[in-house]
Each structure stands twice: as C-alpha cells, then as structure tokens.
Amino acid sequence: METISAEDVGIGVDLFPALSPLTFSLYDSFLSSHCSSCFSLLPPTPPHHLYCSLVDDSPTVSPPDLSPILSTSDIRAALRLLNSISSSSAAASLPHRFGGLLTNHHRLMADSSFSVAIRRAASFISAVLRSDRKDTVLEEAAICSVLTNAVEVQDRAGVALGIAVYGSRFSWINHSCSPNACYRFVISPPHSTTTPSFQETLPRITNTDKEHFSSNYEGTVRYGPKVIVRSIKGIKSGEEITVSYIDLLQPTGLRQSDLWSKSRFICNCGRCAASPPAYVDSILEGVVALEHDITTVGHHDRAATVGKMTNHIKEAIDDFLSDDIDPATCCEKIEGVLHHGILDSSSLRLHPSHHVALHAYITLASAYRIRSIDSETDDVGRAFEMSRIGAAYSLFLAGVSHHLVSAELSFAISAANFWTRAGECLLELASKFFMKSSSGEYDDDVKCRKCLMLVENHGEIKENFNQILKCAVTDSSQATWSFLTRGCPFLQNFKSSIDFSLKGTNCKREESKSVDQRVSILLLSFHCLLYADLLTDLCYGRKSHSVS
Secondary structure (H helix, E strand, O other): EEEOOOEOOOOOOOOOOOOOEEEEEEHHHHHHEEEEOOEEEOOOOOOOOOOOEEEEEEEEOOOEEEOOOOOHHHHHHHHHHHHHHOOOHHHHHHOOOOOOOOOHHHHHHHHHHHHHHHHHHHHHHHEEEEOOOOHHHHHHHHHHHHHOOOEEEOOOOEEEEEEEEEEEEHOOEOOOOOOOOOEEEEOOOOOOOOOOOOOOOOOOOOOOOOOOOOOOOOOOOOOOEEEEEEEEEOOOOOOOOOOOOOOOOOOHHHHHHHHHHOOOOOOOOHHHHHHOOOHHHHHOOEEEEEEEEEEEEOHHHHHHHHHHHHHHHHHHHHHHHHHOOOHHHHHHHHHHHHHHOOEEEEEEEEEOOOHHHHHHHHHHHHHHHHHHHHHHOHHHHHHHHHHHHHHHHHHHHHHHOOOOOHHHHHHHHHHHHHHHHHHHHHHHHHHHHHOOOOOOOOOOOOOHHHHHHHHHHHOOHHHHHHHHHHHHHHHHHHHHHHHOOOOOOOHEEEEOOOOOOOOOOOOOOOOOOOOOOOHHHHHHHHHHHHHHHHHHHHHHOOOOOOOO
C-alpha cells in the first residue's frame, strides 16, 4: 500500500487540493475555546456553545478516560467515524479495513495493553449508538482505524488542537525518516473563502495496493480541518511519496521505538537502514572528545558516560517542566553538564547537535526568558542579561538546525520554528531593553536590501539560505556573538552561532564599543526571520507573518 507520483514534481509543490477529513476531534483542553466542527477559534460565547455553525454529526458525549492507551478524543473521533459511514459499507471488509483504511486490528488486539482499553471503549460507543448487534467488532475497528491513521492537527502557531483521520489519498502515504513531502492543515469555518484554491495543474498522484482496494469514503464529512501535502524534495515519476509520522530530530533507536509504540511497525527507510549511520544520526547521538578536538560516534566504551550526561540533562528538563526546580537551578544543572561534562569523564561533551542537547537549548532559552520576566520589576539590568543569554541560546539552536537541514531537507519544518523563535527573541531584546539613541529615536526599518532582492527573485533555495547566513553571520562582526554570549561560558566556547569550532583558551574576545549593538541585533533578527520565512514558504506554500 503506497502513493506514487505519476510525473516529475519539483520542490515546494502542493500535490493535491485540500482534503476534508473522514473524522476528527478536538483535545479536551480546547473543547470550550475552539469549534468542534472546524477547529477555528471561537469568539467569546457561553460555555455550552461549542460550534461556530450548526454543522455537526456527533452527539455530545463524555467518553471514559482510558489514558494513556486511549484518549477521549480518540473515542469521539471513532464515534464520529461510525456516524459518518454506514454500518453495512464499513463492515464489508472488517476487521482488516474500515472506510478504506487499514486498521491494524489484529496487531492492536493481540497486545493486551491495548485490547482491554479498546474493548471498553467499543462497549461505550455501542451503548451510545444503541447498537443491537451481539459483538462490538465494528466499534473496535473504528477505534483501531483512528489509532492507526489519525494525525495531530496543528494551527499556524504549531499548537496541537486535536486529531483527524483522512481518506486513502492521504492515509495511504507511507512514513519515511527522510521524507520527500510534508503536510499542513487549513483551519477555517464551513463555507469559508479562506480555503486555498488551486488554479495551477496539480501533479497526478496514484494510490497503489496489492489488493487494489478503492475507497468511496474520501472526504465524507466535507468540513473539519483540511490537509494539504507538499513536496519538500524533488520527486521523480514513479517514486513513492512519503511523509513523517514522528519527530525526526531523534536518533534511529528512539525513532523506531516511537513508531512501534504509535503505529506498530518497524521503519526500513534508507536513513534507518544506513550502515554506517547517516550523518544526521551520527551527530544526533554524537559526543566530542576535547582532548583531540574531534567528533566521535558509536564508541561503546563511552556509552555509559554519555548515558549519565543525557540522563542528568533529561532529569533537569523534566523537573523544570514540572516546576520541581526553579529556572536558575535548571540553568545551572544543564549548563554544568554541557560545559563541564561529568566528574568521571571531563574530556567528553555532547555534540552541539546531540538530540538531548537540542532539548537542553530549548529549555535554557525558556528558563532564561522566565528569569528575565521575574527580574523586570526589581532589576532591569539583570532582566536584560537574562533576556540576552536566552536570545543567544535561541540563536545557537537555529544555527544547529541549519547544519541539520543542510544535510537533510526534511528537517525544514523544525528549522523554520527554531529560526522564527530566534528572530523573535532578538527582536524583543533590541526593542525592549535598548535605550534610545542620542537623537531620541531609532530608525526601526533595519533590513538587508540584498537579501530581500535575492528572495524576491526566487533563486535556488540553498543559494538563498547560504546568502542570508553569509550576511547574518559571516559578514557581521563577531562582536555581536560575543556580546550575546557574555556571561555564558558554554556558548562562549564557540566561534559563532553556526560555527561550532572551539575558540580555544587563548582566543581574544571581539567586542567593540563602537558597534551599535541594537542595530546589529535588529539586522540579525531580520535575517533570522527571513531565513525562517524561506523555510516556511518551502513547507507550507504561503508567506508567513514573520518578516512583516
């Protein structure tokens, strides 16, 4: 079962029009704030009003909480699916198929940790529908179909609102850890004019299956969050179209575990099967040996040491997220491991692109931001210092993502988020904390005309990225990086936000007082947002709000 391109497709091409879901459901936390029919944000209304229109086909019910195996949104989606498809049609190919989709019924029901929860949920759904059938195979198949095929629906800000299941045109697209396509959602009220129209001729896409099964359930509901698939790499005629089902910023072992727990299969894509490991997987679990100043990967005698470092960082992150430690203690614990390693191996550090280090930078940027907010009323200077270091971590994370996306373009979505966040943090730093110039005002129209013209002329994607980085980092004074990282020993080790070469103990600091740091940071912010805008345009086919 796969989806094949019937013709050559270039980078950044929508593969078919927006598809309506077969079923969908909001997460519980958004039931009172978003429309249950289309997922759009509701205006202030009484709590009982859950829809922006009268469109709905699912009774309002309170399913049992069977977490962590099943969520109430899974059960509501299964109930809506049963409501939208006739029982006689759905039962024609049970339990292997439901609505034209694979269910993985035999695998899920063979797992005792799943089967008990599925049977309980099926009994609940049967009672709601007042079914007079003697068994609940139909309800089980609906739940299994949701578990196997549902994707998490996110809004433009990346907030996960709920889940949705789409027909075979989308659901038959297989997973790859190095995919050539991605997908986005269109969230708008029914009959809204905001759904994009497709004037150009779209590529021809073919669903294939050795059983030659054809589905008549495509877009049954006709409302709800729509999905669009877009190429992020060139696709040849006859080549399979693939997307990712999981977070790709993980090494092979964690990806395989994630896929098995969520979808019950083992991935054999080129990235997973590569021997030796692909470059991105090498650095996602790599360490740096300081005594030789080289990157070393896969040394089994170092596994225990690396395990201790990653566990220490993970514990600090978990404690911070659960409010068990304050932001200052969190920063001290994480930075201690990043900068000094651990006692029994002071010569080893995590590679800057190590998957745990990536989460560490995200946490540190957040922790420093909280420390900045907490300090604003009592110590403005301290608040500025915390905001500056937090922005430096966001910029460093963006620089790391550049190395990753240069090697594997399927990281573009994650990289776009990192570069957007870096640009926003730098913009806030320059706008909020710097005093006005001696003339009393600043000209905030700080842009790089060369990069703007480059993007408007639609040059090669990689050439545009390299030019933006050249302007943002290579051509700019190292004084800006030295300024941002002042007081942060870990980040001060590196020559720049995209150059992970260690400075060395004898390297002199570059920080000229003549540099207008506010203008430099505003210009750096502009380049970060422009870089993010290019990535966003590649993945989503529309200009983001970032540069404006």
